[in-house]
Amino acid sequence: LPQMQDVPILLLNGTADTTTPVHMSRELAQLLPQAELVEFEGVTHMGPMSLRKQAEPVFERYCTFMKGQL
Structure with missing residues (x-):
């Protein structure tokens, strides 16, 4: 992970994700x-992308993060 120390990273993880358990993102956030890290309570791996109501805040958070990198 040393080569990633200067790279801005936004981790998005649902707390009900069994594909990428949230503890993995928490560990990465501690190492980097x-x-x-933005956690979505009760959301599965594809939850935010399949439900418009949940996708909007994810997209807005992503846009805010990216604007901060410019």
Whole structure:
């Protein structure tokens, strides 16, 4: 992970995700101080993308993150 120390990282993870369990993203966030972790309570791996109501905040958070990198 040393080569990723200066790369901005936004981690998005649902707490009900069994494909990528949230504990994995939490570990990455601890290892990479520049990483920002956003957890979505009760959401599965594809939950935010399949439900418009949940997808909007994900997309807005992503846009905010990317604007901060410009």
